Amino acid sequence: MHELRAGDIFAGYRIERVLGAGGMGSVYAARHPRLPRLVAVKLLHSAYSADPVFRGRFEREADLAGRLDHPNIVAIHDRGSEDGRLWIAMQYIAGSDAETALRAGALAPQRALRIARSTAEALDCAHTAGLLHRDVKPANILLSESAGGGGERVLLTDFGIAKALDEGTALTRTGTLVATLRYAAPEQLDGRAAGPRSDQYSLACTLFHLLAGRPPFTATNAGALIGAHLMHPVPRISEIVAGMPTAVDAVFARALAKDPEHRFASCAEMVAAACTALTTGTAPARPMTGLGGSAQPVDYPARGRAHFATDAGARRGNAAWWVAGALGVAVMIAIATVVLTIRGSVDTGAVPASTTAAPATTVHAWAAARPTIAMFPDLLPANPDSAGYRGLRCSFATKSPEAVWDTGFDCTDREGLQVQVLAHKDPGTVERFVATVPAGATQQPRSRYGRPLTVHSFNGSTGPWLLVRFDAAPYSTVLLQVYWKGHTHQEMIDQWLSTAPL
CATH class of the missing domain: 1.10.510.10 (Transferase(Phosphotransferase) domain 1)
Incomplete structure (x- = not known):
């Protein structure tokens, strides 16, 4: 999990111990090369260092935080790149x-x-x-x-x-x-x-x-x-x-x-x-x-009032x-623009996405699937009015009663590729669903971010499509279904799946 160990020399700093880790990198207590003090060195995980999006975020952290000078803000001492790995040296706080x-x-x-x-x-x-x-x-x-x-x-x-x-x-x-x-x-x-x-x-x-x-x-x-x-x-x-x-x-x-x-x-x-x-x-x-040019007081809720927002x-x-x-289905609240037609088993005779129109997606419905967006921030758009990877436009979708997934997106990019992103309750639900998939060609590539995938290839009535699952948590609760008219299975894998920010 951690790239550096006690005693390692990195960018001139001698690593003493791990202080913590997050989604983007790890933080180490390290001895300063010239001054008699400890610093906290934050290192971007090597799996992300080569990606320009992640590098940009990490570099911006140092630029923005380095502008702040306040006794209640952890100070930034130095920053740099070592063997392609970005790092920041920060004030070490014992406590x-x-x-x-x-x-x-x-x-x-x-x-x-x-x-x-x-x-x-x-x-x-x-x-x-x-x-x-x-x-x-x-x-x-x-x-x-x-x-x-x-x-x-x-x-x-x-x-x-x-x-x-x-x-x-x-x-x-x-x-x-x-x-x-x-x-x-x-x-x-x-x-x-x-x-x-x-x-x-x-x-x-x-x-x-x-x-x-x-x-x-x-x-x-x-x-x-x-x-x-x-x-x-x-x-x-x-x-x-x-x-x-x-x-x-x-x-x-x-x-x-x-x-x-x-x-x-x-x-x-x-x-x-x-x-x-x-x-x-x-x-x-x-x-x-200000309301219509005049000041109006906000009504604070009185004691004993029914449950309403302020x-x-x-x-x-x-x-x-x-x-x-109350029904325990808050994450499934949605008004969809597209109705998905997954019914607990794969219909290899049809494209997995239908084009049945429905009312526009609401902001609150979209918010119910924010955990899925958080898993794929560089793929999915932030809201119904914005675009994701390669101009990807998505609608938050309802589902049939027989479907085993909880929340889903139906998306199309500017080149006509269609992808469904389906989030499930737990990996076990995905396992049980995949067990119902008909036998077919299977590959196990890695995503752009190095995540192991299992890809099932199918031929529907309108052309080839892919069922993609993630082999490691927390992504193992999500399935992707990919269709791109006029493209073979391998072309979809080579031209989209291998480069998509997954």
Whole structure:
């Protein structure tokens, strides 16, 4: 899993131990080659280093984070490339993080506020510099004792998915779901543009977690959690934590508003309001938004009110989501543009995709399949109105009652290739389905990103098509069906499958 071991010399740094690992790379504690100190070296996984999209993201991390100079932000010392592998040397912080601190339960209110205040100051500094963090969560808040015994230090780390507010490069158009779902703002989940108040929302979720010992929204699956952020009302922390002033409910109602315009003006203002509510029991002033040229107050939900979102725009469609949640099928809510016709077995006499028209896909329906988009950020478009790899246009699809998949996309690129991306409950469901597939030619190539694939070739009534499965988790819950009129099985494999960002 890790490319470097203790004692290795890399870019002049002597590796001492592994500090952690993520989807893009690993972080090591390393000895500086010239100074008597440790640094944290982040190394992009070699499997991704050759890919220009991933290299661009990694290089941008150093460029953006290196512009920040704040006592509550982990500093960037150096960056470079070694044997084609990109790396960043960062400030080493000895200690723990807020996620580890939460393992013992909720934090004392004053400590929670102190952590949130320092994090808010770091975020406001980044926002002033034109940067978003986009992944604020307890695990990215480092805690360390001050060298001079001045108490606990708080530092925000991992700007690896930060972006300039004015950035418009293709690297962010893929719609990667980069935020941890428990702390992700609604606009990060339904395709709207993120902004500084998106980070504020994530910080508010983090503060809620620090105070209550649990985040505001919890669920057993990704689709239900996304639905909670998009549709559910903000939980009353006063009903979760004994002795918590009810004034704090109003702070979280505003900081976690579905509409970013209804939140606080800055992260620091949000934390200050929470401090006031906790210490004096006084609720903050209601936010005012321009409406037809006049200021209108936002209506905070009263105690005992039925389950409705606090913002009018988010309330639309709320009842439908709640019904689906009660049925345990939140991830299957969709209004489709194309009806898929998979019925639990492969019909080798027809192309797997039909062209039956249906109403347009909604943003909230699209959000239900965000976990699939997160697996294939460089393949699938971020929302119904954008395009993915090679101009790929997709519709979120409903299914027949007999189908074994949960959510699906039906897509066509600018060259006429058609691909269905079908997500299943678990790998076992895929295994059972594939066992029903008729015997035929099978290949086991690797994808562009080195993932092992099993490809089944079929001949339908309109031409050849492929059934593609992934052999390793978490992708092993997904099946692809590929059809390209006028192309043979091998041409589809050579000209699309081998180069697609899978």
